[in-house]
Amino acid sequence: MQFKLTTPNMELWRIENTFENIPHAHADFYQITIPVIGTCRLTQERRVYSISGGHALIQHPGEEHHFSLGPDGGVYIVQVRKQLLAEGWREEEPELDSRPLFNLEDIKKRMKTWTSELLLRDGPDPLAVEETEGRVLAYIRHMVGKNGSRVSGGLNVRHADRAFVSGMTDILEFIHAHYTERLTMDRLASLVYQSKFHFIRSFTQTVGVTPYQYILRLRIEQAKEQLARTRASVTEISYSLGFSSPSQLYRAFAKATGVTPEQYRKGAAPR
Numbered sequence: 001m002q003f004k005l006t007t008p009n010m011e012l013w014r015i016e017n018t019f020e021n022i023p024h025a026h027a028d029f030y031q032i033t034i035p036v037i038g039t040c041r042l043t044q045e046r047r048v049y050s051i052s053g054g055h056a057l058i059q060h061p062g063e064e065h066h067f068s069l070g071p072d073g074g075v076y077i078v079q080v081r082k083q084l085l086a087e088g089w090r091e092e093e094p095e096l097d098s099r100p101l102f103n104l105e106d107i108k109k110r111m112k113t114w115t116s117e118l119l120l121r122d123g124p125d126p127l128a129v130e131e132t133e134g135r136v137l138a139y140i141r142h143m144v145g146k147n148g149s150r151v152s153g154g155l156n157v158r159h160a161d162r163a164f165v166s167g168m169t170d171i172l173e174f175i176h177a178h179y180t181e182r183l184t185m186d187r188l189a190s191l192v193y194q195s196k197f198h199f200i201r202s203f204t205q206t207v208g209v210t211p212y213q214y215i216l217r218l219r220i221e222q223a224k225e226q227l228a229r230t231r232a233s234v235t236e237i238s239y240s241l242g243f244s245s246p247s248q249l250y251r252a253f254a255k256a257t258g259v260t261p262e263q264y265r266k267g268a269a270p271r
Contacts, residue, residue: 005118009084009133012115013077020068029079031059032140033067034102037074042067054102058144076111084137087195096144110139120251125244127212130185134200167192168206175211179218180242185211215242220256223249227265234261 003014011029016037023043033042034056042049042057044065051057059065061082069075117132171191175183188211189199203211219241226237238249253261 003115005115007118007129007133009081010136011077011079012111012118012136013079014074014111015069015077016074018069018071019073021066023064023066025062025064026059026079028061028082030061030082030085030096031065032078032080032100032144033057033059034076034078034107035073036076036104036108038070038072040067040069040073040075051099054104054107056100056102058096058098058100076107078136078140080137080140084197085141087197100144102143125212125248126182126184127215130196131200131210131212134197137197138201171203175215176218179215180222180240182242183215216252217256219243219249220253223253223261224257224264227261237261 001014001016002019005012033040033051034054035052036054039050039052042051042065044057044059045063049057067075114132114136118129171188174191175188185196185199188203189196192199192202194202200210203214207214209217222241223237226232226240227234232240234249235246238246241249243249243252250260253259253264257264259267
């Protein structure tokens with residue numbers, strides 16, 4: 001069995017049972033191969049490894065590799081663009097733990113969450129996808145970064161965080177003015193001169209919710225107003241508020257309020 005999810009900057013794989021691929025390399029991606037069931041026999045740069053029980057291996061961009069699984073084997077594979085993994089580290093080419101150990105129950109839960117978030121996106125909202133990418137990236141960085149090569153955390157980062165807090169009013173004003181549009185994380189991050197993944201972390205720490213969750217709240221509140229005060233259809237409301245589809249509004253609205261848009265409209269109608 002093979003399962004694959006692709007985003008603009010990552011690929012998430014689950015491969016189970018008898019499997020063998022041919023030697024290959026990825027020019028622009030790091031790959032982390034994590035055995036979760038049985039043993040994975042992996043050949044990397046002509047050296048053979050037998051790995052199991054969460055003892056992962058990292059394949060650097062350009063490194064030739066291939067692997068095989070037996071009938072009871074299974075692996076997770078996370079591929080991350082080179083520039084994203086290196087972004088924010090002290091070195092341009094980060095020094096990584098070549099054989100990190102992953103907690104099996106933890107990585108299984110995280111993979112389930114990440115794939116569920118991405119599978120629920122029909123006509124994906126760029127902000128939602130980028131936030132999931134950010135969570136994957138933060139976890140992988142934490143697991144594979146050696147102590148001397150963590151993301152810089154000294155005065156420059158603290159200065160950047162202070163600058164972020166001082167610019168929060170401008171960010172929130174921009175979001176309130178444009179939340180019905182198809183915003184991107186790059187556009188929001190540029191307001192405070194941060195990378196988009198650093199911006200997600202800073203925003204969440206300061207506001208208490210992620211940028212996408214904050215925007216979603218604004219859209220839901222406006223949907224309530226339109227449902228109560230206008231005769232616009234749910235489809236019209238969904239597109240006017242920047243949702244990628246009516247089903248995206250349905251899911252978000254039901255999750256936030258406990259009722260569907262039609263049920264809310266009936267309950268909000270004057271009696």
